[in-house]
Amino acid sequence: MQQQNTLFIGKVLLHHEELPSTNTYAQELIAKSKPIEGTVISTFRQAQGRGQVGSKWESEPDKNLTLSVILYPDFLPPQQNFALNKAVALAVRHFVAELVQQQPVWIKWPNDIYVGTRKICGILIQNSLNRNTLASSIVGIGVNVNQTIFSKDIPNPSSLQLENGKEYDLPALIPLLCHHVEAMYLRLKSGQFANLDAEYLQHLYRYQQPTLFQRSNGEIFWGSISGISEMGKLLIRLEEGGEEAFELKQVSIAGF
Numbered sequence: 156m157q158q159q160n161t162l163f164i165g166k167v168l169l170h171h172e173e174l175p176s177t178n179t180y181a182q183e184l185i186a187k188s189k190p191i192e193g194t195v196i197s198t199f200r201q202a203q204g205r206g207q208v209g210s211k212w213e214s215e216p217d218k219n220l221t222l223s224v225i226l227y228p229d230f231l232p233p234q235q236n237f238a239l240n241k242a243v244a245l246a247v248r249h250f251v252a253e254l255v256q257q258q259p260v261w262i263k264w265p266n267d268i269y270v271g272t273r274k275i276c277g278i279l280i281q282n283s284l285n286r287n288t289l290a291s292s293i294v295g296i297g298v299n300v301n302q303t304i305f306s307k308d309i310p311n312p313s314s315l316q317l318e319n320g321k322e323y324d325l326p327a328l329i330p331l332l333c334h335h336v337e338a339m340y341l342r343l344k345s346g347q348f349a350n351l352d353a354e355y356l357q358h359l360y361r362y363q364q365p366t367l368f369q370r371s372n373g374e375i376f377w378g379s380i381s382g383i384s385e386m387g388k389l390l391i392r393l394e395e396g397g398e399e400a401f402e403l404k405q406v407s408i409a410g411f
């Protein structure tokens with residue numbers, strides 16, 4: 156592995172030949188010890204990757220990055236928990252934008268990373284709360300790197316290789332990703348919430364653009380994303396009037 160040019164994220168890097176899920180492994184580690192903040196668990200062969208609310212993250216062996224970072228963001232006031240999602244999404248966006256320069260790189264709420272209209276990274280943050288404050292967070296990041304063929308069930312995948320037409324050295328990408336996560340985490344820690352909010356909206360996919368949405372019951376409607384609530388809900392201004400707040404899986408962009 157390459158030397159990490161960071162203060163704490165990735166200084167301890169637990170790389171495994173193969174794991175079911177780096178997030179699950181990190182959970183097990185936290186349950187039996189207190190790994191130092193910034194510990195990274197990584198594998199290039201993740202067999203049972205997890206997405207949000209029971210969905211799956213697929214990754215062809217030896218082609219992609221799948222890793223989890225252990226953080227203790229106990230400095231965050233409870234009403235600012237979603238700020239961690241914003242900081243991590245921005246960090247991963249910075250990482251992708253540094254490597255993919257021909258296309259816009261977006262954050263699709265809450266924290267997918269898109270190149271144009273294609274998903275290149277997924278993020279799964281699992282928090283454990285202690286009296287409302289975040290005792291620990293496991294930040295799981297999957298980046299499609301050298302994979303070029305995806306299962307038909309995945310609607311709109313992309314990868315660094317598909318975007319740039321070249322193969323990447325996986326171990327060399329880890330320090331770069333850790334660097335970006337650390338930079339944004341330190342901004343979060345220094346309390347730059349307004350700054351992070353503004354930057355998140357600047358890169359938010361379909362922000363303020365007329366879009367066809369679909370509710371979980373199948374109903375279709377026109378609206379445009381007007382912002383993110385403090386608790387991280389997606390705010391949509393409906394074309395027929397009014398604004399509504401949506402939780403994860405209550406709404407999707409029609410066709411995705």
Ligand code: BT5
Nearest residue numbers: 176177178204205206207210212213222277278295296297
């Ligand atoms: C995510 O969930 O996108 C979060 C994925 C997090 C994966 C990382 S890898 C390291 C760590 N360890 C884990 O076990 N997980 C984390 P969600 O927004 O729910 O999206 C899941 C959906 O994305 C699936 O239902 C598929 O439609 C699609 N999908 C699955 N694999 C994909 C891939 N490789 N590329 C693009 N889309 C994918």
